[in-house]
Amino acid sequence: MNFPRLYLASASPRRHEILTQLGVPHDVLKLPAVAGEDEPRLPGEPPADYVRRTARDKALRALAYLASPAGNGFEPRPVLAADTTVILDDDILGKPVNVDDARRMLWRLSGREHEVRTAVVVATPERLLEDVSVTTVHFAKLNEADVDAYCASGEPMDKAGAYGIQGLAGLFVEHIAGSFTGVMGLPVFETGRLLRRFAP
Template structure:
């Protein structure tokens, strides 16, 4: 018996949900991730998390699957109000890493849980300070392939963690699914570890 559907293809989100003992199945729920003009980072991630959860809910109904809550999430990096999503290619990844080098940026991850009574959201905002990076470090990191599918072109749980001098916020939020906020949403539906209390 599964607890919910995950409207995300992210392997990090799958690992994190499994880490807290939630049973789930992945459901395909593609959405247009293009930011609106002048859209603020927190509005953007909340809108996309909701859209993914709603798309997953609709896919569940269209496919005649058993009705269960659907969780969607979205992560972006913001530097001086500029959104840094997933890189288009190696050159784009390197350009983003140059922007982040020696700066403090925000990582925003929104989580949305769609259930039969509506949709609930939570937002995690973390501040991450990067060490200054050399061109050789940037080139080697891009060549590792790790930046390819990650907002801001780095993964804190991998080699990208070597660049982080300081984190003020949620490590799992920076990874792509803030576990505390997610667990609170799930507990309200009687799911997960926090629901035991």
Template sequence: MLYLASQSPRRRQLLEQIGVAFTPLDVDVPEQRAAGESPVEYVSRVARDKARAGVAGVGNGAVVLSADTEVVLDDEVFGKPADAADATAMLRKLSGRTHETISVVWAVQGERAQSETCVSRVRFASLSDEDIAAYVASGEPFGRAGAYAIQGRGATLIEHLEGSFTGVMGLPVFETARLLRRFGITPG
């Protein structure tokens, strides 16, 4: 039995897309970067904590899958924007620049725990204040790391992607499938 410790509809959609049966779990873990923690360490820890919280709720026999995705520019981690002003500030910083999107996926079953990491590079076009205002007004930036959704209107902001489209969405399917196979779960 596979559980997905995530409230993200995108992660659920991507698991369904690759033909994996799962039961969703709602877990709540703190998402606060510790002093001295690198962005990759932070993303990995949050994803691992989600999986462990899931295992605590369902028992050791089940496989619990979790993920975390963050946008990183100049060692600054861009989580989900708190409001329109925060979304606007994030998009201004990303405008005309290349940032990294880090996705880490963990699978935990009892004491066994393994992960996969996917780092993609995303270059934004130079955005005008009007471009940013219109995108923020669409409502799409909210609930999304870095204040954009590559699978939605946010695709119009992206000049170049090097890496995984689904990793930027929040669940890198290649890495996820490889991880699940190690736990005896075959996609498809």
């Protein structure tokens, strides 16, 4: 497939891995950290709007960086940004701040169904296109040993909702309806559909 060479505006190793498996030529764009809370939710903002906005904000921040003096020397390319949001009871379960927070999230997910939305944005200074993958995930009932072992692995700490479906937490997932790679952080189908619209 003829994909454009792009910049990945994400430090996620999973997104980098998925693009590599697809054969999408890309470089990871390391952006300066943003001051204040990471990806704050606006008052009254529905989760479906939040995930789109945060992905769009990441793409726009990357484009602004490339247009700034700091981005001088980078060749023009599309930027790909994404955001993954785990939603339960209209709450957004972000990345846990510590082990206790991870435990709290895992117990909330135990034996229940939740939704994972991943928004993908591909943008240039001239245009911005976006898509969203929506997946329903059903967790089995967890027990203390499951939660203790998983938290001890360290895996929950950089994951939305305190779990990574592609890792040990795959043992907790009874069923999904939607995109496995969307839950990982970059839905292959939606990403490919967007990138084809930027193909040279």
